[in-house]
Amino acid sequence: MSSDISQIQINQAGHLEIGGADALDLVKKYKTPLVVYDVSSIRNQIHHFQKVFEDNHVDYAVSYASKAFACIAMFQLVNQENAHIDVVSGGELYTAIKAGFPMDHVSFHGNNKSVEELEMAVDHQIGVIILDNFHEIALLKQILKDKDAHINVMLRVTPGVSAHTHEYDQTGQTDSKFGFDLQSGQARKALDEVLADQRMTMLGIHAHIGSQIFEVKGFELAATKLIDTLGQxxxxxxxxxxxxxxGGGFGIRYTEKDDPIAPEMFVDAIVKAIKKRARELALPMPAVWIEPGRSIAGPAGYNLYTVGSRKDVPGIRSYVTVDGGMGDNIRPALYQAEYDAVLANDPKAPAKETVRVAGKYCESGDILIQKQALPQTKPGDVLAMLATGAYGYAMASNYNRNPRPAVIFVENGQDNLAIRRETFEDLIRLDQPLE
Structure with a gap:
């Protein structure tokens, strides 16, 4: 039994329970592969973040990083909790518009926003555009002039702080595709350009040092450096x-090897570091915004699969194959992300073997879990992968022309369809016949 499954999540039938609903009942109703979110988990983590700010008596915004997982229902849920969102594409912004999300609570990120995306942001008067480069400043300046419009902006800066995390997730160091470099003077030049344009209102600065970070010190250093920059x-x-x-990047627990602190403890350390340095420099205390994505959506998500074939390689290993894989969770294949899994029909069952959990896609690298301790499995068993709520469905594809799974929200035992399962007809809806 995984240590990540508490007794509260196991019902009287001995089955895995998600949001008060029996996982096997969800599978019976919606089939597999299936993505399930525990809505209360999402609400609670947002509340934990909000409480930290309120306890520290500072103005704030908790802005959900929607690239972790975005859909209309998710945006509506975030809005119910009085949180903001940040978007990184026209598609995410369009989803927010369709969800009825308050546009003044939307931030727009990205290192290569198109003219069309910037125009959409201006037309809908979103809360703030986070400017990433000089080309973008020039584009936005012209758009605002053409439309006789105004918009709030912030500058994304690279503070020169490298996070101790996967190299592809280190985005705050000087050598990065994101943001204006502080060390070379790029950020100050960008500030002058923005302040010279009366159609842009410069709210402040932004930095994001990485993702899945377990150490507080990097955040404290970055926060202090931002205040030092503002002081200058x-x-x-x-x-x-x-x-x-x-920004965000607060690490979560995926397997027993991970030992993160509670995400809100990162925020408490950040706020205290900002308050201390602002006081030392006699600066007015700014509002503090954060952009958690993984730490809100990740632990709340589960991927449910049906076990199919098995292959035993004598003296080497056994493969247990499920009916999903890299099409609904590419993270293990893309950058060796690790997960834990349990049998949904009996999470407490003692492990009998260690197997490699393989997907159904036509790729040797389609492995969901390299080594997973499980009881003896049989075809038809339901396997539940834990903490899959971030960057799973968000990065899903139709590789091998497989439909993407349904997404279910569950709260207080009530299940609701958030995204319907794709059909074969959906797969060909954009295809055109050969003339």
Whole structure:
């Protein structure tokens, strides 16, 4: 039995329970592969973040990083909890519009926003555009002039702080595709350009140092460096920031090897570091924004699969294959992400063997879990992968022309369809016949 499954999540029948619903009942109703979210888990983590700010008596925004998982229902849920969202594409922004999300609570990220995306953001008067480069400043300046419009902006900066995490997730160091470099003076030049345009209102600065981070110190260093930068800008030109956005990247537990602190403890350390440095520099205390994605959606998600074939390689290993794989969770194949899994019909069953959990896709690298201790399995068993709520469905594909799974939200035992399962007809809806 995985240590990540508590007794509360096992019902009287001995089955895995998600959001108060029996996982096997969900499978019977919706089939597999199936993505299930425990809605209360999402609400509770947002509340934990909000409480930290309120206990520290600072103005704030908890902005859900929707690239972790975005759909209309998710945006509506986040809005119910009075949180913001950040989007990174026209598609995510369009989803927010269709969800009826308050546009003044939307932030728009991205290192290569198109003219069409920027126009959509301006037309809908979103809360803030986070500017990433000089090309984008020029594009936005022209759009605002053409439309006789105004917009709030922030500058994304690279503070030169490298996170101790997977190299592809290190985005705060100087050598990064994201943001204006502080060390070379790029950020100050960008500030001057923005302040010179009366159609842009400069709210503050933003930095994001990485993802799946377990150490507080990197966040404290980055936060202090942001305040030092604002202190310098205030001394040089009198600029006073209203907002410091420290991004996200708070690590979560995927397997027993992971030992993260509670996500809200990162935020408490960040806020205290900002308050301390702002006080030392005699700066007005800015609002502090965060952008958690994985830490909100990740632990709340489960992927349910049906076990199919098995292959035993004598003296080497056994493969247990499920009816999903890299099409609904590419993270293990893409960058060796690790997960735990249990049998949904008996999570407490003692392990009898260690197997490799394989997907159904026509790729040797389609392995969901390299080594998983499980009881003896048989075809038809339901396997539940844990903490799959971030960057699973969001990165899903139709590889091998497989339909993407349904997504279910469950709360207080009530299940609701958030995204319907794709059909074969959906797969060909954009195809055109050969003339």
């Amino acid at each position: 800008w205030h001394k040089e030109i009198g600029y006073v920031a209203k907002v410091v956005n420290v």
